Amino acid sequence: MSACRRVVTLLDAYADGELEPEHVLEMEAHLADCHGCSSRLQLEHAMKKSLRRQVYAEAQPSEAFQDRILASFQAEAEREAVGKLESSQRGAMLSWSSIVPLAAAAAIALFWSSHTDNPVKAVSAGNSDGNHASILNVEQLLDQIVDRHIDRSKPEFTEPALLDGMEPEVGVPVHFPSLAQYGARWQGGRIVPLHNQNGTLNTASLKFLVDGHRVTVYVYNSERLALGSPLKRRVVGNEPVYTGWKRGYSIATADRHGVGYAVATDLGEDEGAEIVASLH
Numbered sequence: 001m002s003a004c005r006r007v008v009t010l011l012d013a014y015a016d017g018e019l020e021p022e023h024v025l026e027m028e029a030h031l032a033d034c035h036g037c038s039s040r041l042q043l044e045h046a047m048k049k050s051l052r053r054q055v056y057a058e059a060q061p062s063e064a065f066q067d068r069i070l071a072s073f074q075a076e077a078e079r080e081a082v083g084k085l086e087s088s089q090r091g092a093m094l095s096w097s098s099i100v101p102l103a104a105a106a107a108i109a110l111f112w113s114s115h116t117d118n119p120v121k122a123v124s125a126g127n128s129d130g131n132h133a134s135i136l137n138v139e140q141l142l143d144q145i146v147d148r149h150i151d152r153s154k155p156e157f158t159e160p161a162l163l164d165g166m167e168p169e170v171g172v173p174v175h176f177p178s179l180a181q182y183g184a185r186w187q188g189g190r191i192v193p194l195h196n197q198n199g200t201l202n203t204a205s206l207k208f209l210v211d212g213h214r215v216t217v218y219v220y221n222s223e224r225l226a227l228g229s230p231l232k233r234r235v236v237g238n239e240p241v242y243t244g245w246k247r248g249y250s251i252a253t254a255d256r257h258g259v260g261y262a263v264a265t266d267l268g269e270d271e272g273a274e275i276v277a278s279l280h
Contacts, residue, residue: 003030007037015044138230141194142246145227148192148205149216149249149264155188155207163189166204171221172259174204177279182271184208184215192218194225201225215265215275222260227253236277243273252276 007030013019014027031038157163160176167173169191176186187207193200203220231242231253243252246264252272253262261279263272 004034004037007031007034008040011037011040011044015041015048138227139246141225141227142230142244142251144194145216145218145251145262145264146246146249148194148218149214153190156190158186158188160186163204163206166191166219169202170204170219171202171224172219174219177206177217179208179210179215179217179275179278181278182210182275184210194220210265210267210271213265213267215263215267215272217275217279218260218262218264220260220262221258222255223258225260227251227260227262234273236273239277241273241277243269245269254279256280 007027010019010023010027014024019027031041157166163174163176166189185208187209189204189206191202192205194203195201201220201224203218203225206217206219208215208217227242231244231251233240233242235241239254241252241254243250245251249264249266250269250272251262251264252269252275253260254276255261256279261276263276263279265272265275
């Protein structure tokens with residue numbers, strides 16, 4: 001089989017990002033030298049993009065349907081806020097019967113906000129008072145968090161005492177997190193932008209090393225940025241946190257009365273959840 005014939009058999013998997021790693025370098029080397037196969041790949045991308053656009057256009061929900069979803073979502077958020085207040089008074093955890101409807105409503109609202117041109121209001125999953133934060137696409141925000149985590153740019157601050165000066169740009173207090181119990185070594189911090197539909201939101205990015213693994217702690221205004229929706233809720237040491245994975249990195253978030261914390265790391269999901277639960 002010629003090189004071109006072999007590449008054609010792998011083209012679909014490569015275009016979808018599903019090609020096995022051992023074949024990716026071979027594919028990219030061939031595409032760099034073969035105009036015919038690279039043109040085939042461009043056509044493949046164009047066809048897939050056109051198909052997605054057509055499917056999304058035909059799947060546009062009616063305004064009435066979106067209004068019903070939003071009304072249901074907001075009602076569930078209000079019931080969750082009341083449930084949390086009553087639970088805190090009793091010292092009890094929320095029941096699954098109150099969590100599952102909210103998660104279902106959040107998933108539906110997130111789906112339509114990701115696939116239509118009309119932005120959908122999403123509740124910040126960590127806010128107990130039911131405040132709403134407007135987000136364009138949470139998955140894109142998590143992508144930005146991973147991008148900033150793997151960025152090797154030189155930190156702006158290396159003196160922990162200077163972190164207090166970040167508050168005017170971040171909009172919430174920024175304090176040096178105590179991670180000594182994890183053997184964390186401080187690397188430095190900087191202000192990094194995350195983008196939502198309201199513009200650019202500055203966050204504090206604080207980098208550490210834990211047993212050779214990079215850990216980035218983000219501090220942000222959770223009333224303007226909601227990150228919990230696509231992540232799963234869990235409780236660590238009586239603290240509610242939200243965890244998941246993005247591009248092979250674990251993400252954990254928590255909300256402390258309007259101050260949001262996110263942890264990105266190549267450590268496991270449990271470790272990220274434990275770290276974010278310790279932040280206050």
